[in-house]
Amino acid sequence: MIFLLPPSETKRDGGASESTLDFGALSFASLDRPRRSAAAALVRLSRDVDASMTALKIGPRLRDEVSRNRLLKRSPTLPALERYTGVAFDPIGASHLDAEATSWAASHVAIHSALFGLLGATDRIPAYRLSHDSRLPGVSLKALWATPIRRALASLAAPVVDLRSEAYAELGPAPRDSVYVRVVTDDGDRRRALNHFNKKTKGTLVARLLADRPDLSSVDDFVVWAREQGIVVEPSVGELVVVSESVLRD
Template sequence: MVADAGDYPPRVLVLLPPSETKLAGGDGPPLDLAALSHPALDPVRDALVDEVVELAADLPAARAALGISERQDDEIARNAALRTSPTAPAITRYTGVLYDALDVRSLRGAAAGRARERLATCSALFGLVHAGDPIPAYRLSAGSTLPAGGTLAARWRPVLEPVLAAIAAQQLVVDLRSGSYAALARIPGAVTVNVLAERPDGSRSVVSHHNKSHKGALARLLVSSRAEPQDAGAVARIARKAGLTVERRDTHLDLVLPA
């Protein structure tokens, strides 16, 4: 469990989006909300876990709420077992393109330690989890609509924004979240990142297909570096040192790639 924001030493926090896909299994004990960082989030976590478990008993309703098909009923079975299934550290629970590019399992020594300290994930179910927080496999997206009504953003924002604001007051937050997860809570002063493709004629477009891969690679650079960046300019320097083309506008960075 990571200490609350008042106990953070100065360092960068890289905030990742979750993935729809999760690694199955784990060797940790069943879910214990007290083992997660930021206990201020526990009332919403507890309510959402109960709702997701209850929803799993109604397959058609669960499919509709989660936006999945009958072929993905194993995801609903995972939700039914949220309170009893084994846990794994959050940074190894999430899988997919971004996490493949981050490749945290290949980090060694001090870099592995920095990954545990510097990485966190925004979760529709748990709000904010740090790399070592033990969580079960689950299925819930930021855009899911639970039977209790209201958006997940409306439920998370009042409790998650103060937590993130307290962190941002003491640390530089590099926000790599996608739009739906950024909507769960705003972060004052966070460094945001877009990935742009530049064509030979100089025109540009936002990269969609490989966006996650490049953000995962940037996250890896930030945990591999011994530097403690204090602003967007310092983040840009780390990326440029690795050969990336980066343009800065205040707290926003554009990674520019050839189309």
């Protein structure tokens, strides 16, 4: 089973000084061509700082993000699960995972990047800036990624639990036998969708999976595991409704 996360706009600096981006070492080899196309377009764009800031929809405070993109192919790398930071990734604490948890993540966690497409959790990548709604000159991210990612996901032997935002799901639709996770809050009287705690809930859910490392071969297995953990999960057509409070409880 694969748990598919969206990326984060924020990235950790640094990495192994002797390592640089190696396209051939990334998971999902069928995505090599669009990855190289996106990376080349991003590096070209980075030569014009003002144009980059407009395309990336960032202000002067984030001007250094353009430099990250310019040095994309020469920067040190980190495992993807360590590179991303923020509300969804901080609960995972990837840099502190033990060997068993890291191995489980390598087999069961993937991340959907606007730049690299699908990534394995331990794929080594540099810091960069590119979001699903960024505008690369001459490259439509949706046109670039939709078909290759759909095919790559469909080729997986394992079912996909889709934790992405709807915006990223549009960049690469998951196969029909996947399930989309919808996070809600329940105050006892009604349920409503979440924004900020939506990301934290998904990250914490993955953290709990990494701590327990269950043997899962189907969506039903995941639902059973979740309920054994006290997590409220309600299957619906094509999706799983998860109650945030049941995941985030102390």
